[in-house]
Amino acid sequence: MRKQLIRIKLAFAVLLAASALPAQALAEAQAYPDRPITLIVPYSPSGVTDAYARSIGDYLGRLWNTQVIVENKGGAGTIIGTQHVSRAKPDGYTLLLTSYAYTSNPILRKDLPYDPASLTPVMLLGSSRSMLVVSSKSDLHTLKDVIAKGKKAPGNLKFASSGNASSPHIAAELWAKEVGVSITHIPYKGTGPAMNDLFGGLVDGIFDGPSSIANVHAGRLRALGIASETRHPAAPEVPTFKEQGIDLVFGSWFGFLAPAGTPKPVIQKINDGLNKSLSDPKVKAVLDAAGLFIVGGTPEEFASFLDHESNRLQGLVDSGVKLLVK
Structure with a gap:
C-alpha cells in the first residue's frame, strides 16, 4: 500500500521535473496531431x-x-482501461479520461497490474460532490428511512457503484461508517449499468455526482442528501448531509492522463486544447448539465491535486476506515 503511494508520488515528481527535449521531439510536437487520437x-x-x-x-x-x-x-x-493506456506508446495519440479510482486503486488494491508512474497528468477537468439518490419508485422517502433499513439487518441495504474503489463505493462506505450501518456493496462496470438496476429496483441507492440532478428533476430519482458544505446551486432543494446531522463531505473528480514519457510539448499542446474546450458552448452545456465544477489548469496543478487526493485517502485508510478491496 505504501509502495503504491510512493509510486504515485514518483510519477508526479517526474512530471514536475523539467528536462531538455531533443529536436525530434519538438518537431513531433509541432506536427501533432497528424492522425486520429484514441481517448x-x-x-x-x-x-x-x-x-x-x-x-x-x-x-x-x-x-x-x-x-x-x-x-x-x-x-x-x-x-482494464487504465492498464491499456499505461502500455500505450507515449506519443499523445492514446489518452485516458478517468476519475477518482485512479488515486484510490493504488491504495486500496493489493495487486495492481500497472505502475501508476506509467501515466502522467495532463489536465483536471473538474470535480463534483456525491449525492445519495434512490429510485422514485422506492419506499425510501427520507434519509431516516434509508438508515432504518440499514439498521434492520446487517447488509440489508444495497448500494450500487461504478466499480470497486470508485468514488460512489468509497462515499457509501464513509456514509455507512458515519451513520453506523452495515451495507452490501454492488459494483458495476460504470454508472450506466448501475443506474439501470437502480431504476429497476435491484439496488437501494447510489452515491452519484450531481449528474443525477437531471433524473431527479425528471422524476426518475429521489435525492436524499448531498455530501457538500453547501447545497448545490442546480438542486437547492436537496439538503446537505451536514444539515441532517451527518458529517460527510466527499466527491469525485475527472481528469485526463497520458502515458509517461509523452514529450512535454505534446502534453502542453493537449493541455491547451483541453482548456480551450471548456469555453466551447456545446462542451460547457454537457458539463453544466452534469453539475460539474469545472477546473481546467496546468499539468503541474493536476499533479499536485492528485498528490493531495492520494494523501487524503491514505490518511482515511490509516485511521481505520475499511475500504480495502481485493
Missing part, C-alpha cells in the same frame, strides 16, 4: 464520464482537424 474511457458507455469524453473529443477533433475516437474499456474498477 480511452475506463467505464461502460452511457455514463457521465463517457458523455464528457464524447463532447470534448468532438471539440478537439474540430480544433485539430482530426478524429478523436472515444473507446470504452470498462471493468475491474477502471483497471
